[in-house]
Amino acid sequence: MTHKPAIPKIKVMETSRYSRQILFWGIGAQGQEKLGESFVVLVKAIAAQRRLRAINSEVRIEGIVADFDPSNAEDLVRGADLILDGLDNFETRFLINDVSLKLGIPWIYGGTVASLGMTANFIPGQTPCFRCYQPELPPRESIQTCDTAGIINSAPLIVGAIQSAEAIKILVGSADISRDLVMFDLWKNIFSRAPLQRMIDRCPACEGDFAFLRGESVAKVIRLCGQNAVQIWNPAVAPPSLLQLAERLRPSGEVFVNEYLLRFRTGEMELVLFYDGRMVVRGTTEIVTARSFLARYIGT
Numbered sequence: 001m002t003h004k005p006a007i008p009k010i011k012v013m014e015t016s017r018y019s020r021q022i023l024f025w026g027i028g029a030q031g032q033e034k035l036g037e038s039f040v041v042l043v044k045a046i047a048a049q050r051r052l053r054a055i056n057s058e059v060r061i062e063g064i065v066a067d068f069d070p071s072n073a074e075d076l077v078r079g080a081d082l083i084l085d086g087l088d089n090f091e092t093r094f095l096i097n098d099v100s101l102k103l104g105i106p107w108i109y110g111g112t113v114a115s116l117g118m119t120a121n122f123i124p125g126q127t128p129c130f131r132c133y134q135p136e137l138p139p140r141e142s143i144q145t146c147d148t149a150g151i152i153n154s155a156p157l158i159v160g161a162i163q164s165a166e167a168i169k170i171l172v173g174s175a176d177i178s179r180d181l182v183m184f185d186l187w188k189n190i191f192s193r194a195p196l197q198r199m200i201d202r203c204p205a206c207e208g209d210f211a212f213l214r215g216e217s218v219a220k221v222i223r224l225c226g227q228n229a230v231q232i233w234n235p236a237v238a239p240p241s242l243l244q245l246a247e248r249l250r251p252s253g254e255v256f257v258n259e260y261l262l263r264f265r266t267g268e269m270e271l272v273l274f275y276d277g278r279m280v281v282r283g284t285t286e287i288v289t290a291r292s293f294l295a296r297y298i299g300t
């Protein structure tokens with residue numbers, strides 16, 4: 001790989017730091033040895049890199065700053081034992097799913113918004129894949145994000161804790177790996193789980209048709225020269241209901257909507273979303289900044 005983009009790779013080393021973990025029957029010395037040889041990719045995670053380095057200098061961490069996209073996805077995860085989802089958008093999850101199936105690497109989904117959380121393990125050859133469960137990108141107006149619906153800080157902690165325990169189980173080869181979709185509403189203190197369902201008879205990704213990895217179903221991104229703006233358009237996503245989206249965005253900023261476009265402004269940034277699904281983010285020429293803004297407010 002000539003250019004290594006934004007993903008910390010974590011190599012776990014064994015020390016007495018793990019003595020209590022070794023005492024635990026589900027891991028033991030043998031399990032700890034496997035963890036010590038493991039290579040995990042966390043998408044993305046520069047904040048995690050800083051935190052992990054502060055906690056444990058014996059873990060080898062490589063942070064890579066770049067968009068995880070079809071051009072670099074395979075190089076970034078090749079050789080990994082596990083991929084951990086720390087993402088804020090659906091499109092990249094579909095990409096992770098493609099690359100996971102193609103290279104035979106398990107990945108752990110985790111999502112949270114408001115007081116809700118959800119996590120699941122996707123293990124090639126053993127469980128349905130993410131696309132079996134969620135065949136298409138969800139409509140934009142249906143997605144809630146932490147910047148539109150808010151979040152309580154304990155919800156991501158629980159999702160992270162479950163992901164972390166499942167990661168250890170996958171890496172040590174435990175028979176107790178979850179094959180369910182785990183969901184909770186922390187505000188109502190409701191925890192539930194259900195077997196991962198296949199929602200379609202024939203899943204293109206499971207049959208080796210990796211449209212997201214080929215770049216066909218991912219957004220086309222163009223810097224608009226001289227306009228301090230970036231245009232993002234994914235023809236694979238159905239055009240949104242502008243009125244519904246406007247209602248969802250109203251608490252988070254200034255909104256104008258008519259039948260042709262929706263304009264949303266917050267801080268120095270502005271989003272113009274057209275009726276055909278084309279989006280223009282004004283206030284930046286940086287693609288990473290524009291995509292991050294969309295992930296925060298549109299969820300994709």
Ligand SMILES: [Zn+2]
Binds near residue numbers: 128131132133203204
């Ligand atoms: Zn599938």
